[in-house]
Amino acid sequence: MPNPRYAAYEPAAPYFDLVRGVLGSFVDGEHFFDTMADDVVYEVLYDVPGWPRVIQGRTGLMAAFRGYVDNIALRSADRLIVHKTDDGHVVVLEYEIHGTILATGVTYNNRFCSILRIENRKIAHWRDYMDSLAAWNALTTQPR
Template sequence: MPNPRYAAYEPADPYFNLVHGALGGLVDGDHFFDILADDVIYEVRYDVPGWPRVIQGRSGLMAAFRGYVDNIALQSADKLIAHKTDDGRVVVIEYEVHGTILATAVKYDNRFCSIVKIEDRKITHWRDYMDSLAAWNALTAQAR
C-alpha cells in the first residue's frame, strides 16, 4: 500500500519507481524518499529556473520535488541502464522520463544520467545530468 505521506508526489512516481528498481537491492526503504540519507546532497549539472543546483538534505529535496510535481506529471520512465561500480557503492543510471507540462499540456520527454553514491544502504550523494535543451523546449513551449 502506498505511503500516504508521499501522496502529493504521485506525479513523479514513474521516476521514483525506476530509481528504486535500479537501486533496490543496494538500498533500504520502500519509497524514493526513504532510500535517501537525511543529509543527502542532490546536485544537478544544469540550470533550470526555479530548481537549485545543489539541494541539501532529504527535506530540502522533498520541498524541491513538490515544485516539480506541481508543474510536471510523468506518465512513464524507461530505457534504464545501470552501471554498478565500487561494489555497489557508486551506481550510474541512465534513463528517460515522459510526461506533460501541466500549465501548457506540452509533452515532456527527457534523458538523464545520474551518478549515485550509496553508504550504509542509503543514497548520500546524487549528481544529475540531463538534456537541458529538451527541458527548455518543453518548459517554454506555448500552450496547446
C-alpha cells in the same frame, strides 16, 4: 498500500519507481525519499529556472520535488541502463522520462544520467545530468 506521506508526489511515481526498483537490495527504504540519507546532497549540473543547483538534505529534496510535481506529471520512465561499480557503492543510471507540462499540456521528454554514491545503505550523494534543451523547450513552448 502506498504511504500517504508521499501521496502529493504521485505525478513523479514513474521516476521514483524506476530508481527504487533498480537499486533493489543496495539501499534500504520503500519509497524513493526513504532511500535518501538525511543529509543527502542532490546536485544538478544544469540550469533550470526555479530548480536549485544543489539541494541539501532529504527535507530539502522533498520540498524541491513538491515544486516539480506541481508543474510536471510523468507518464513513464524507461530506457534504463545501469552501471554498478565499486561493489554497488557507486551506481550510474541512464534513463528517460516522459510526461506533460501541466500549465500548457506540452509533452515533456528528457534524458538523464545520474551518478549515485551509496553509504550505509542510503543514497548519500546524487549528481544529475540531463538534456537542458529538452527541458527548456518543454517549459517555454506555448500550448498548441
